[in-house]
Amino acid sequence: MSVLKFLKNLLQYQPPKDDVFILEEGTWAQEAERAGEIPPTEQKAAAGSVAPRTEQGGDTGAAPGAYNKTDTPEDAEATTAPQPTAQREKRPERTLRKPVPISEKLTGESPEDRIAANLDANRSTLERLFHKPQNTDLVIRDFTLQATGQCGLLVYIEGIVNSDRLSYSVLQPLMLLGKARDTQLAPYVIETVEEHLMPVHQVAIIETWAEVIQNLVDGLALLFVDGDARALAIEARNFPSRAIGRAEVETVVQGPQEAFSENKRVNVSLVRNYLRNKDLITESVDIGSGNSAFVLYIAGVANQKLVDEVRRRLSSLEGSFLREPGHIEQMIEDHPNSLYPQTLTTERPDRVAIHLMQGKIAVILDGSPFALIVPITFFTLIKTPEDSYLRPAFGTLLRIVRVAAIFVAYLLPGIYLAIVEHHHAILPSDLLLAIAGSREGVPFPCWLEVVMMEVSFEVIREAGIRVPGVIGPTLGIVSALVLGQAAVAAAVASPILIIIVATTALAAFAIPNYQLQFSTRIIRFLYIAIGYALGLYGIVLGLAVQIFYTTSITSFGVGYLSPVAPSTKTDLDIVFRSPLWLHETRPDYLQSPDRVKKPRISRGWMQEDNHEKK
Amino acid sequence: MRKSNRLGAQELYALLLITVSSLVYFSTPRYFFLIAGNAAWLALSIAISVSLICIFIVNLLLKRRPGQNLISLNTQILGTWLGNVVNMLLVGHYVVTGALIIRLFGEAIVLTSLRSLPVSVIMITSVLFGLYGCYKGWNVIAKSCWISLPFIALSVFIPLVLAWTYWEPSYLLPFFGKGVDDTLFGGVFAAGVMGDIILTALLANAVQPQVNLMKVSISAMIVTGLIFMLVVVANSMVNSYPVAAYITIPYFSLARTLSFGRFLERLESVIFIIWVFAALLKIAVMIGTGIYVYKQIFNIADTKPLLLPYGAILMTTAIMPKSFPVVDKWSWIYMRSFGFVITLILPTLIALIGLIKLRGKQEVKAQP
């Protein structure tokens, strides 16, 4: 008995804490069950570790202590047994002292971080902070306040403010209006200005230099008045921006054509255009270095746990230049090393609106015409907005084509190589002769030929993207001629292989998601290698590993193949699409508090019709 | 293993179905011809009914003790020592069958398509794959099973049904094949082929609490039985008895006989792909089960350090037999003797004892 116990203790070491955020999955019935009796997580623990340990009781001290000290306090609490004596106190974590940038340094409580009442002192501080003689962008405009006769400073950064607004809405009233020399107002001058003399829609009173810096670089103008240790931030932003353009990346034939631009305010308003909903929340989350992101969701539709998690991940970010969704994506993904994209990047406001309505969350950043949508599943990536704008049969057809394209893009060269190298029997005799005949005289082994053609195709694709627009078509012709015609004529490649490579490339382009395209391009080479080495068996092995991997990863706690595996209740909108009026519920995997999207009968006229007949 | 997710009914169903029915792709159907001659289907139906009865009794016990699995029940019913001996027998069983399956799989691949490859390459890659599956956990294996279920079902039915042009129903007669005794008793012992259905009882505590285990396992068993039946019946109608008993991999050769016009001829490659996939899933499940039982006996929290040693043990066991006929013979002898006893008879007996012991007692509430 003691031998068993010894072995038990020997092998009983605590695994590293699995700190994975999981949005619970399950069917509605399970959800009800959970609400009743079962705690949502930690069910798995019942399998082995917790229950038997209670039998073990206080004997733990006799066992080799080395394996027990890693017990975490939570676990100790979970057991009803007396706590092991060898338990150590948890050490306080050592904090690392990191150099802090000056803007943060200034937010401290010391008096010199606050704005001074003396205008000259403020001026010299500003000039020091903004490297005034060298940096010509900072403009400091002196003027005298008509209302009180005090001196004032209007400070802004040239080029990112609206100078008309400053002249007519700020300087004009300040310099011209008000009873002259009304000295009684002097202590409350900032409030007076804010309430009476500033016909600008957004102003704010600030007190610290950190805020001053932040507001100035954000494009606001600041008003300092002599004798007051505060400043007034005036909204006058005018960053150059593009007009709303047509969608370039995610084009559709039928459906809205507009796309996001680089201004996050404009982008949010584009989304609001689709969702006239009081519950649509635009939450600003600081993502470090003075940047902030808008997190969009619909309250009561998005799961609060999910919203909290997105906020938590975003607000914890620190980095010098996190302006692109691409950057943010890499920083907040569940599996950053994965080849699958786990967020959806889209430039279409209608798409964002559709996903928000399902209970997903969008992140919009300044300076990028793309929005991030989380969480997503694999099947999100094979959809386009157009699918739902078309009749279900058309949408289904498009998706079946895409699914086929995904398989072709991943597997075709690998399968070709596997068959040509290992499984000659599979080909029909005519095709076999055609392949063998076309291979005659090609000086390279088959695998080298495939790799060569694939690589050269990658080169063409890269060149095609980087080449200036004017010579783009020329490049296409040249590469088609060189690789297609000449390579065959010179017996460097066999014509059948050219067909294979071209079909594969076309299939990759048929995948609607740009990032998924990338994954096919990389994984394809793995399939080529394993197909060459192990034939069709290798291909299947690779496929099985890929399926295992795909089922195991998550996007913000949602299983990647979600509506299928784990199979949850959902409307039929995965590959096959049911008619629009049957889409009544939100996907189960999103755990939305408001499951029902619309009433059972959404085509009221059908019902009226029936009534009339009766 | 992920902490929050347990297996749902569909995933468990797919897991059971693929685990048990993928034996159909190996030389297993042949054994029924060896037992009963052309009445293989009769022996098979007896085997199916025996395993159905066993799994029914085991499920009765599981129903009485929700949230517990066979391993913990063994120790509760038989006492810690005896119970753990039985559990170790299960581990041993899974080492042996896992090794046999891996070897059979490797040999089958070499036989059917990759003659130039050393068998160890296929074995090592398949073991590594199985270990990868175990590393990812039951959930992933079960989900993958669920995804691949439609394809696998298609691959089972297509070749068998498409071969109907060659069907000669009179080959199923004479009714009792090699004789009544041979057919009946051989059939009972051949139930060991279906022994993997005991996985329901082993995974009972990894399943969501509202899943009706009885329903899932019985329906999985019935569908598996139908698949086996289809393969055996089709085989005896197409290849007929004396030939069918000596075809190494009946399913594959059946798929190879298909020919529809000049284009739909080489269908076996498509079927081969899905066949390999199902077999790989089965290997992952076999490895996973062995480790799972072992883990629970010794109450190990994290199985990851066990994976490589376990894989090495399997690999060495699998590489030991000299040749394919030896493996084939041993797998048959093992399945109908030890396999039969360990996976069906012992659990059924323990379940019976447990049911008697438990009679009158209050139902035990599930442990969290």
Next chain:
Amino acid sequence: MKGRFALLTLLLLGVNLLSGCAGIGEIDETAFVFTITFDKGEKAPYQIGTRIPVPRLLGRIQGQLAFSGDGQEPYINTQVQTHSLAEALVMTQLFTGREVSLDHARTIIISEDLARESIEDVCQPLLRGLEIRGTTLLYISRGNAFRFINENKPLLEVNTSKFIELVSREQNVHGLTTAMPLNLFYSTLATEGAAVIPLAAINETVLAAAKAKEREPTALTKDEQADREAKAEMSEEQAEETGEKPPLRSVGSYLPGSIPRSGGNPIDFIGLAVFRNDKMVGVLDGNSALVYNMLRNNFHRTIISVKMPRHPDETVSLLLYKGRPPRIRVEDAGTRYKISVELVIDCDMETVSTGDRIRSVESLRDLETAVEKQLQQWVETTISMTQEWGADIFGFGNRLRSAFLTWDEWTRFNWSEAYKHAEVSVVITANLRRTGLIIGTY
């Protein structure tokens, strides 16, 4: 730890995969055999011939470039003397320079004299090997099999593999032969003790005419001379076998090699070779092959000619097609077994020579009777021939399986002996359904 594990896995995989590449045979480094022939050898048990396509020539014909026309035959035919197929492959490899693969073997042709000795030793090794598929088609060549593939020059196809597939499918149109894949033949032979393989032969008259046309010195080798003489004898024998020569000779009454024709590919596919317990015991002509197909429920359609009932010097050609599956009963009638066959055949009129006046429905009934008589005679002669050989190629014996409970009882019962003495009754019903676009003749 994680990294080390990954590294170890990668290492294992890498070593494995590299060793996997070792035995690879590239598609352009392999010679694919399309046809295999078996003949009796002199220095060894067998002479095994192979027909290997030259992909350089054939592949390009189908590709964009035309046949380069340097005069090389698109096929290499080789023959070696050895005792097994595997040895033959190695021997072929010795002078081909490429790995020889049987993956694409479509046809196996066995010479008649070899088949009359034993076919078991040829068939079983074929089934054991992975490369040969069960769907490979079997043919028995009257005369030398290797010579047969040498002279087989299909005119419409470049790919002989496709040619033989098309030939095997044609039996759906004429029913005068059948297609016998290897696995079906083997399992039938093993289960029922009797089976058939379609017959083929060189048509010497056509060949001679073609050779003469080429204006080559028609110096026949000794082999060819002997072969030709044997051929001539054989056809005479055959004429005697089938009994009195009917004045109207239908297509099906010929054996391969004796069809009166000229021009085209000098080979014929018609008739069946009958096997009993691994030995060839006899040949059946086209009509008997038709009967075989009908009784095996493998008959689709054919054309036969019958004499006009009231004008014996004129003939009508009729299109026959399947009416209903055959109904066959085998009963134990005390001392002997009784086989009763019922066939229902539908027919359409194809061509009618002038003279007879087919105007009434009654006259059509006469035609039906003529068809029935004709068929009845064919069925009866065919069955009685197989009874003489003791080869139940129609699977009558399967009907008796239900009378036995166990396999031992069944194997102890010697059906092929009982079959010899069985009593046969045949009932044929012909229904004339259509008369074509002209409903009658003047």
